[in-house]
Amino acid sequence: MAQTLEILSRRTTSMQGIRSVVHTMKTLSVINSAPYEQAAKAIETYHDTVLEGLHAFVTHFGPIKTPASDHPVQVLIVFGSDHGLCGNYNEALADHVAGFLPQREDGPPTVLCVGAQMADALTDQHIAIEETFFPAASVDGVGRLANLLTQRLETIRTRAEPQDIAVSLAYVARDGAAGQRALIVPLLPLDQAVLDDLAAKPWTSRSRPYFSMPANDLFRTLVRNHLFATLFRAIAEALMTENAARLALMQQAERSVDEKLEELASETRTVRQDQITTELLDVIIGFEALKKDKGDPPEE
Structure with a gap:
């Protein structure tokens, strides 16, 4: 006509x-990605320091064997988006999570979700969510959210006693030339291979490590900082990939x-x-x- x-x-x-x-929106996606990438690099340095503390701990006290639990309480934290205009970012991760859950023989886990859009995507997959958290709106909010999740895990652990808890993280990570891919990585219990590598690693200082804190308190502090750093890294990675997905869609x-x-x-x-x-x-x-x-x- x-x-x-x-x-x-x-x-x-x-x-x-x-x-x-x-x-x-395209400009904002580029601007928002840079601080999260810097935060991810900074927390990697912090995490290396925590691992060095664990290295000193096992050097002083000897190798650590993580206790094996027959029926630990399963917890899955899913990091998604609270905003749209990022394509099928949330739906792809929810589909990956839905494909992962039936493989578990110990029943459905306790699911903690970050982001309202992610909660909707998980609900569409008929996945029950125990609690939904607001994602970080800035770099300062990444540390707040990591602390909040660490406290929530401590609450679940206390509630589950005498059982142990097994925690996994689900998020979208960068994958080089492939762009992005959904990951589900274990967080707790601590990877025995990592502890064995730290125990086998030689201590290069002239003096042996010394601690004034009680061993149990020190180990719990190191584990808590390991959890915080890993959660912080996952949050920053999820925010980077979300903005990258939004940038691609806006382009x-x-x-x-x-x-x-x-x-x-x-x-x-x-x-x-x-x-x-x-x-x-x-x-x-x-x-x-x-x-x-x-x-x-x-x-x-």
């Missing part, structure tokens, strides 16, 4: 407004909007040219009619 210049002008203005919003939307603007510009030029041609034809026809009227002989 032919459209007037006025309609095309309104559509072009609306599309330019949409492009402005898309460009703003695709920006290309689509630019193509539509080009179509509207081409259609506007065509309609304007048709109008100019019609007006020129009207002038020519009028001029020819006037010439013809002037050339007729006068009536007597």
Whole structure:
């Protein structure tokens, strides 16, 4: 259906407004990703310090064997988004979690969810959620959320006694050239391979490590800091990949909007040219009619 210049002008203005919003969202995604990436690098250094503390602990007290529990209380923390405009980010992770749960022989775990959009995606997969947390809105909020989750795990552990708890983390992580992929990684109990590697690692200092704290209190403090650092890293990684997914979607939307603007510009030029041609034809026809009227002989 032919459209007037006025309609095309309104559509072009609306599309330019949409492009402005898309460009703003794309810019915000780039800006938001950088602080989370820096926070992830910083917490890796902190985590290395915690692991060095564990190394000193096992050097002083000897190898540690994590107790094996037949039926630990299973806990799964799923890190998702609280906002949209990031494609199927939450749905893909929820689908991965849904495929992971039936493989467990010890029944469904206690699920803690981060992000309202993630909670909706898990509910669509018929996964029961015990509690939903607000995701971090800034880098400062990453530490707050990591502390909150650490405290929540401590509450679950106290409630589960004398049973142990086994905690896993589900989040979307970067995967080099592949972009992103959903991961489910164990958090508790501590990986025995990591403890064995620390015990086998030589102590390079001239003096042996010495501690003034009681051994049990020191070990609990080190484990708590290990949990905090790992949760902090998972939160930062999830926020980075969320913004990366939003950036990719906004880039695709920006290309689509630019193509539509080009179509509207081409259609506007065509309609304007048709109008100019019609007006020129009207002038020519009028001029020819006037010439013809002037050339007729006068009536007597």
